[in-house]
Amino acid sequence: MLKNSLRLRAGLLSVLIFVAIVGIWQVATMPTAASGPAMDPEYAKLVGAAAATGQKSAMPTPADIGATIWKHLADPFYIRGSNDKGIGIQLAYSLGRVLLGFGLAALVAIPLGFLIGMSPLVYRALDPFIQILKPVSPLAWMPLALYTIKDSAISSIFVIFICSIWPMLINTAFGVGSVRKEWLNVARTLEVGPFRTAFKVILPAAAPTIMTGMRISVGIAWLVIVAAEMLVGGTGIGYFVWNEWNNLSIANIVTAILLIGLVGLLLDQGLAYLAKLVTYPE
């Protein structure tokens, strides 16, 4: 009962905050009455509505944004030429790149993380490389990737790969390294082979930490893909944002921002659910 009422009140508060934001936004962006000197009508015809009254073009109102969102959601999968595709298709391209880059990173990071976690020697040897490469902004890799790989599609997947590898690697190593000594000792007493120990004892014990690493990684990958696509262009939600920036179309950009947030949330929740599945209560 108490829990329910808390949830209800939180929901109410969320709605209130939303209404307040939209309201303030609407008031702030309401078109003001013409105040500047009257323009030559011939001139006014050639410029935007705001410039015709001697002002800078304004932020769109929430209503404009709503209309734009509706327009995109009503027809998300159209293809009108190679540079003009529906927002659903653009999101699919971005998701595809993220999942591919992330998947490849997982294939490398988890086995490598296991090795690092199980062997203090490898850990010490690789540590300086990881420490130096980890804080590098993934976009800084882009020029290098374009130069060496010579393919923009693979380059953006590479950038996703390189940015999502570190959290998984470190978390896997940490999870594997901090498996309780007692459990390993029990396994040793029972004369369990090293492979069996790895899969039957260490993996289940480290799984929640590994999943956390994956969750962080996919979040970072989704952040980076937008920037990478803005840089390279072609397809994807990042390209969509860039293309609308070209047109200074704030309404379309806000639409894209909301959709990017929504997809990011879904990715995060999906991995959170998976993490719950592999967690054993002690």
Added chain:
Amino acid sequence: MFKDPFDPKALLGRGGCSCGGNHSQADHARLTAEAVPAGEEDRWNRVVDAAVLRAVFPVDAQRRQFLKTVGAATAMAAISSVLPLGAAREAFAQGGVPEKKDLKVGFIPITCATPIIMAHPMGFYSKQGLNVEVVKTAGWAVIRDKSLAKEYDASHMLSPMPLAISLGVGSNPVPWTMPAIENINGQAITLANKHKDKRNPKDWKGFRFAVPFDYSMHNYLLRYYVAEAGLDPDKDISIRSVPPPEMVANLRADNLDGYLGPDPFNQRAVYDGVGFIHLLTKELWDGHPCCAFAVSKEFAAQNPNSYRALLKAIIDATAYAQKQENRKEIAKAIAPQNYLNQPETVLEQILTGTYADGLGGVKKDPNRIGFDPFPWNQFAIWILTQMKRWGQLKADIDYAKVAQEVFLATDTANMMKEMGLTPPDPSNKTIVVMGKPFDPAKPAEYVNSFAIKRT
């Protein structure tokens, strides 16, 4: 040329002409000039027929025997009843079958690229039998890297870029060529509205300017302009390389005082009420080149027919764009999201030259932007002198030689002749920048004649 497969009497495997053909020296003139029909179409037909005939009778002696018995005309009639000779001829008449039909051409969404872009919706590529995909690209560095990576078969570049790439300035040296200029003029200096009273460049000390790329006419023209006013472009003002779409946003956010940029972003600043057009670049140098259609030397060599077809489409589209009466139609064709993604009225103002200047006036200048494909070598030499002047080019080079290797004036002239257009005299071009004449024969003296320079 080759030996004439229609001649039953020519000797087999003996003699030999200095041209390498299997006929005697005496027969050479007859075989290459007279026996080959005049007009282009007939000539291609003859080539197609010969190829088919050789394919049907690969052994010379057998073909000879067959022709002797039935005669050349009957033979071709017989073959064409089985083989679609007509279709083969037609495909060839396009200027040879393109080796590669599906091509990717990269472009930056600015009006300079008008011919490259409009050739897609208006069918100039398909007319040449090409299936071209025009791909919007985010910036000049990316278009350079994608071109170097062969992701694009050809691309829209700034006219100094093929020179810079060929010389290895700012990238690895790769032989690049520029068979056609896209546009002349069509750029402008835009200033933020707050500088309405500072129209004299002498007052611009401390201004923050943007240009689209280091290796651009925009950069060289802006530097030239402020240097003429006595300002050192490296010390008295700052010039940043900013992608064109970000220019308006930065001007609005007060991160920039102005820019010398490509349209539509000058007119767009006016449209959005954030800036005004200080001057059009044609006021600095009327007829200056800007953007270019560029391909790697490798692509042109490996796909000569595709290259010819592509160049034909571009020259054709450029000539169409140059005509004032077509400009409104073009503005409509390139405005959609797939291409420039701009309000149609903005593009129309740029292309027709009747535009709002951002100060409340409507100006008329039909030559605001022009389209002229001819890649004058003199342009290249001027660009190289500026690269030298501002220290981008350290080594001493043979200006005329580099210009000739990259700006393919001869190719373009030949293609124009073939298409029934009259190419201009390549040696006759006067260049006057801000009242100062440029002598392409004396580039080194020209560089030295400037007071402000980095050499």
